[in-house]
């Protein structure tokens with residue numbers, strides 16, 4: 050009897066592929082091991098064995114495999130079960146899931162690019178002959194593809210050679226240009242050596258008598274060092290002495306203070322111990338109790354805790370309990386780069402037990418994390434990760450925490466699998482018998498709905514820790530302000546007044562301007578023309594720092610035009626405003642202060658994000674202007690004022706979630722204000738002061754928002770009452786896309802009638818020269834989801850078989866928003 054294996058290939062294929070193997074191989078191979086197999090005419094891929102069996106595929110002749118790549122499985126049975134769920138729920142192939150699920154370095158294939166790692170030096174005797182040939186070749190030519198290596202070594206089985214070189218850390222495969230996630234450097238100071246001596250010290254204080262502020266700093270430093278510390282954080286010193294960063298800089302320049310950059314400790318050991326846990330206050334105690342009670346009867350619990358209520362401390366308690374029972378914990382975050390603060394906090398508690406799975410990790414770092422989880426290494430008790438960490442090979446998963454569960458970045462849009470990590474985590478937990486805690490100050494409507502209908506437990510925590518008051522929220526009517534001529538640029542007199550007040554108290558300001566709203570666009574005053582992107586249906590956006598007009602979708606850019614391209618007029622003006630404009634205005638309004646900006650443009654560079662955050666923490670920036678990046682769970686201590694420049698750009702976004710999202714965004718930004726004793730202030734500038742969402746934000750009324758939005762969802766047939774599947778057609782040929790979309794929509798309407806919407810062009814109908822058209826299918830609760838998907842797949846199959854629509858791609862997105 051012949052032997053076969055089924056293999057999942059990292060390709061969008063509907064079925065597993067069958068290959069033939071020898072009896073010896075059949076005895077050795079287990080599901081979850083990698084094999085290198087031929088595919089197509091000359092390609093080699095690595096895939097995962099899903100089954101070892103004896104059933105001849107019959108319809109095609111099974112080819113033999115090329116190589117076995119593992120001695121033991123790298124994918125667990127539980128993972129494969131989960132992948133198969135993802136593929137069927139999100140309507141993609143298991144191959145696509147495989148690609149998202151395991152580190153790229155595991156998937157060597159013909160197109161794989163091999164490179165030498167920087168700075169490696171090897172001894173001849175460490176390498177086999179083949180390895181050495183490849184090593185030498187890579188010194189001549191920096192990149193080699195697998196096919197080229199096959200020619201070079203003159204044999205087909207080159208993957209083991211490459212694998213071995215990867216293991217020896219000589220080469221890297223598919224190395225993208227990722228930045229290493231480095232611990233940040235904290236700026237500290239100490240008194241300069243020469244003042245250790247007492248007389249020198251007295252001399253110094255005399256000298257400084259005419260610089261009282263500097264003297265104040267020195268006294269503060271004495272106070273702080275009296276407790277035995279030598280190095281003092283600049284951020285703490287500015288707070289203690291109430292001096293500005295400039296004063297401290299002057300002292301450093303004078304060599305009174307010496308600056309030392311200290312690598313922030315991964316773990317802050319205190320007398321050989323990890324930082325002790327804090328004691329929960331009574332409200333936290335109560336909430337913890339309630340969560341634990343909920344978990345006795347339910348698998349999922351929603352923690353609705355306002356910003357700064359101390360949710361993290363509750364997570365810590367729950368994590369500790371799970372770990373002490375020998376379980377693994379997954380802590381999901383929307384985007385880790387944005388929460389270095391939180392990682393530090395958790396590492397302080399759990400030290401070596403914490404593993405981080407970061408989107409900016411290099412391929413090799415990801416392999417390491419993956420392998421540590423697979424081998425159930427001690428440091429893999431707690432995994433903190435972004436959405437893709439749900440795919441790791443967990444063993445005894447006991448608890449999943451989804452922090453900021455309302456965040457839209459848990460959803461992957463492109464490429465497939467287009468999954469929502471929060472929803473998938475719920476299923477993952479179920480498969481593993483684990484509990485899920487969803488945490489948010491502004492829960493997603495669906496989550497709250499589930500809690501209200503007892504599908505989830507619900508626990509409220511509605512007091513800020515330390516009885517810090519919620520910030521006061523004030524609405525500023527800018528229509529009125531314009532009429533009364535009380536606006537300076539985009540600032541109302543009210544906002545300016547409070548900024549001044551805040552700065553004069555040495556406190557900080559955060560200003561929020563949404564980027565999704567309008568960005569500055571150049572417009573001709575004579576004919577109204579504004580320059581368009583030639584590849585996409587959007588206006589180019591004006592960037593003042595390099596005088597460019599750029600497309601935010603494809604990156605096309607040209608130099609700023611001095612004349613209208615349509616009529617030649619020189620009367621051009623900019624319309625709309627983004628963060629950059631706010632920053633420019635601020636610089637003119639507050640010349641003596643440091644202004645920082647945080648958006649995609651300023652955080653792109655190396656550690657750009659962390660640099661801005663730590664500059665702000667250390668008081669080197671007085672006013673920080675930013676986009677939604679500012680909303681993500683940051684814990685700044687010295688921010689008194691938060692200004693929302695224009696609430697209307699959020700509210701007017703064309704999407705059924707726009708109101709819910711605006712509410713979440715505004716409350717989250719507001720939560721950055723006044724996190725310590727003093728009460729914070731939030732000013733919301735808007736043209737629509739009576740808009741219900743603005744009102745609900747100002748009274749911090751989640752429940753009102755929830756009820757009202759839920760009613761709208763019910764009326765207009767949206768989640769949680771209806772499920773959605775969106776099909777997007779894409780193609781370069783306008784009429785084919787149009788006709789194809791009509792055909793598809795008509796076929797779908799035969800089964801789903803009025804629950805098919807469209808086809809419709811999205812707000813931006815052309816991107817990178819491809820036309821897009823959307824069809825939306827609404828699925829009532831009573832309708833079977835599985836049957837619906839089956840029908841949709843069948844219609845799509847027929848669509849793909851029609852010659853006239855070849856060249857039109859279809860993208861399916863389940864739960865698209």
Ligand code: ADP
Nearest residue numbers: 327328329330355356357358359360361362514
């Ligand atoms: P949330 O995540 O709910 O916005 P955090 O967990 O960030 O709130 O807590 C807000 C602040 O209060 C943090 O600086 C945290 O260290 C502090 N805090 C919360 N609970 C306690 C506690 N029990 N003891 C001491 N500090 C606490």
Ligand code: ZN
Nearest residue numbers: 573576613616
């Ligand atoms: Zn013109």
Ligand code: ZN
Nearest residue numbers: 582585600603
């Ligand atoms: Zn473009």
